[in-house]
Amino acid sequence: MKQVTVGIDIGGTNTVVGVVNKEGDVLVRDSISTPQHGDVDQYVKDIKTTVNKLIEQLQPKREVLGIGIGAPNGNYYRGTIEEAPNLSFKGVVPLVDLLKAEFPEMKAIALTNDANAATLGEMIYGGAQNMKNFVMYTLGTGVGSGIVANGDLIYGKDGFAGECGHNMLIPNGRTCGCGINGHLEAYCSAPGMKRTAFELLAHYNDNESPLAKKSFQDLTSKDIYEAAIAGDAVAKEVFEVTGEYLGMGMASTVHTTSPEAIFLFGGPTAAGDLIIEPTQKSLDQFLLPIFKGTVPIKISELNLGDAAIVGASSLVMKEVTKM
Amino acid sequence: MKQVTVGIDIGGTNTVVGVVNKEGDVLVRDSISTPQHGDVDQYVKDIKTTVNKLIEQLQPKREVLGIGIGAPNGNYYRGTIEEAPNLSFKGVVPLVDLLKAEFPEMKAIALTNDANAATLGEMIYGGAQNMKNFVMYTLGTGVGSGIVANGDLIYGKDGFAGECGHNMLIPNGRTCGCGINGHLEAYCSAPGMKRTAFELLAHYNDNESPLAKKSFQDLTSKDIYEAAIAGDAVAKEVFEVTGEYLGMGMASTVHTTSPEAIFLFGGPTAAGDLIIEPTQKSLDQFLLPIFKGTVPIKISELNLGDAAIVGASSLVMKEVTKM
Numbered sequence: 001m002k003q004v005t006v007g008i009d010i011g012g013t014n015t016v017v018g019v020v021n022k023e024g025d026v027l028v029r030d031s032i033s034t035p036q037h038g039d040v041d042q043y044v045k046d047i048k049t050t051v052n053k054l055i056e057q058l059q060p061k062r063e064v065l066g067i068g069i070g071a072p073n074g075n076y077y078r079g080t081i082e083e084a085p086n087l088s089f090k091g092v093v094p095l096v097d098l099l100k101a102e103f104p105e106m107k108a109i110a111l112t113n114d115a116n117a118a119t120l121g122e123m124i125y126g127g128a129q130n131m132k133n134f135v136m137y138t139l140g141t142g143v144g145s146g147i148v149a150n151g152d153l154i155y156g157k158d159g160f161a162g163e164c165g166h167n168m169l170i171p172n173g174r175t176c177g178c179g180i181n182g183h184l185e186a187y188c189s190a191p192g193m194k195r196t197a198f199e200l201l202a203h204y205n206d207n208e209s210p211l212a213k214k215s216f217q218d219l220t221s222k223d224i225y226e227a228a229i230a231g232d233a234v235a236k237e238v239f240e241v242t243g244e245y246l247g248m249g250m251a252s253t254v255h256t257t258s259p260e261a262i263f264l265f266g267g268p269t270a271a272g273d274l275i276i277e278p279t280q281k282s283l284d285q286f287l288l289p290i291f292k293g294t295v296p297i298k299i300s301e302l303n304l305g306d307a308a309i310v311g312a313s314s315l316v317m318k319e320v321t322k323m
Numbered sequence: 324m325k326q327v328t329v330g331i332d333i334g335g336t337n338t339v340v341g342v343v344n345k346e347g348d349v350l351v352r353d354s355i356s357t358p359q360h361g362d363v364d365q366y367v368k369d370i371k372t373t374v375n376k377l378i379e380q381l382q383p384k385r386e387v388l389g390i391g392i393g394a395p396n397g398n399y400y401r402g403t404i405e406e407a408p409n410l411s412f413k414g415v416v417p418l419v420d421l422l423k424a425e426f427p428e429m430k431a432i433a434l435t436n437d438a439n440a441a442t443l444g445e446m447i448y449g450g451a452q453n454m455k456n457f458v459m460y461t462l463g464t465g466v467g468s469g470i471v472a473n474g475d476l477i478y479g480k481d482g483f484a485g486e487c488g489h490n491m492l493i494p495n496g497r498t499c500g501c502g503i504n505g506h507l508e509a510y511c512s513a514p515g516m517k518r519t520a521f522e523l524l525a526h527y528n529d530n531e532s533p534l535a536k537k538s539f540q541d542l543t544s545k546d547i548y549e550a551a552i553a554g555d556a557v558a559k560e561v562f563e564v565t566g567e568y569l570g571m572g573m574a575s576t577v578h579t580t581s582p583e584a585i586f587l588f589g590g591p592t593a594a595g596d597l598i599i600e601p602t603q604k605s606l607d608q609f610l611l612p613i614f615k616g617t618v619p620i621k622i623s624e625l626n627l628g629d630a631a632i633v634g635a636s637s638l639v640m641k642e643v644t645k646m
Binding site: 082132133145147149150154157158161166167248251253256258260289290294 | 405481484576
């Protein structure tokens with residue numbers, strides 16, 4: 001019987017469940033609401049129902065190796081979701097233990113945070129399949145990262161390694177969501193790009209830019225992308241500046257772990273060379289001579305829509321098959 | 324027969340050779356001149372003579388497992404010393420291959436850079452013996468580092484991982500020896516402390532400080548230490564400021580790898596709490612809440628005088644015994 005794994009991607013609004021084959025293809029999928037009032041017991045029941053329904057749908061039948069979960073503030077060692085600011089659960093949710101009780105037949109149930117899940121997905125199914133040392137940066141509402149060294153994801157002492165988004169970039173710079181000033185995430189996340197756009201509008205006093213038509217509340221990184229494609233100078237400069245910041249931050253990650261490549265993942269990567277080129281240029285500018293030109297920045301080869309499920313499922317694929 | 328390893332520490336002026344037992348004690352040692360005119364062949368012969376002489380001295384006889392070498396710009400994967408600025412050798416020296424030809428009976432001959440050697444020494448013989456995830460910062464003429472994750476030293480794709488001294492600290496800040504402005508090393512190395520002392524003298528216009536008696540060429544970090552111990556305000560502030568810089572830089576390493584502890588190694592650690600306290604305070608200030616208070620900064624438990632030999636020898640001990 002062919003083998004599959006279940007991947008679960010827990011987001012603030014929806015939880016997406018999919019069954020993934022060994023090629024990293026999502027065979028079937030469904031989604032349920034992530035609880036808005038912290039009801040963990042009902043949530044676990046909903047997950048069980050959905051997983052079993054999806055497994056039933058498989059034709060021909062497959063052997064299900066286990067369940068992998070990607071969640072914000074997911075702790076791999078403890079199998080818990082801990083104090084996730086965008087989820088309604090209070091405190092520490094022992095989700096792996098709760099699911100093990102519901103699925104005693106599964107060989108493995110494991111959980112990690114979203115960025116680590118995406119990193120594993122890239123290693124098992126994506127562009128990093130032959131790499132023992134690489135880095136993934138995920139760009140979105142925040143900036144996450146995953147580090148692979150000596151062929152293994154680095155979890156650190158507590159499961160929380162890979163928080164490169166909170167590396168200091170500009171001492172005493174912009175306020176970061178975590179409360180500390182100057183972190184990379186405050187410059188290179190989607191909201192960071194918006195902040196850069198408003199700084200540039202203010203600097204140039206540019207009333208003609210399409211970006212000048214939107215409020216701070218309303219402007220999105222997608223707006224900036226579309227304006228840049230349409231030739232707007234301010235929007236193009238946002239990508240230049242974001243790349244400069246990102247490359248400077250990545251240089252420290254390269255000095256620390258000497259990866260074969262850095263993968264970029266997330267919505268802003270749709271901009272392609274608009275973001276890759278200035279980032280690569282900046283990275284090489286800030287690298288020690290021995291590293292210059294040796295670390296290509298690549299866009300993730302995972303399908304953006306499926307990546308979270310596929311990444312989560314790869315957590316189990318790695319554990320069960322020791323790939 | 325009891326087992327020992329040979330450790331070789333290659334410095335710009337002298338090369339120290341020692342025989343180390345499984346407790347990390349140096350049983351016998353000797354030193355030879357590091358060539359000043361790039362004569363590799365004679366150097367290899369000198370090393371052979373010295374190693375054999377030391378092995379002869381051992382009473383009772385021991386089984387020699389191999390030779391470990393710590394060298395500036397040492398490349399673990401290739402067993403080479405590459406473009407080391409403070410050594411007279413030109414280009415790439417294949418030292419491991421040259422020594423293997425001289426010592427065909429050795430089970431292992433391996434080489435790495437000085438900071439990685441010290442890190443392995445801490446793991447095999449020092450304060451990190453029970454740690455799977457830790458970081459070492461070495462403070463001296465430069466700032467080096469070694470990263471251990473999942474129980475293994477991180478070498479990266481090319482053997483050059485762990486160059487945290489060249490992480491960006493203050494964008495557009497002080498010129499670093501590598502030519503890029505703003506690196507940690509330009510602030511937290513021994514020369515970086517001197518630079519801070521001169522900035523502070525300039526800032527306060529302090530003619531009474533004992534530090535005001537020495538030229539920029541002559542002032543050393545030891546002078547700063549002695550003045551601080553004697554109560555000089557400028558010298559004490561140098562340690563405060565150095566600790567603030569160092570802690571800020573370390574925070575990024577913690578976010579990246581989540582270590583159990585950070586070890587400090589090198590001459591400036593003789594200052595003890597003068598440097599540890601402000602560094603720990605700064606580190607905790609710049610860490611994400613989940614990491615605050617979880618990463619103690621500790622002084623290396625390796626004997627400073629023996630550490631380079633012991634660290635180098637531990638490279639072989641780890642390879643041969645898979646400790």
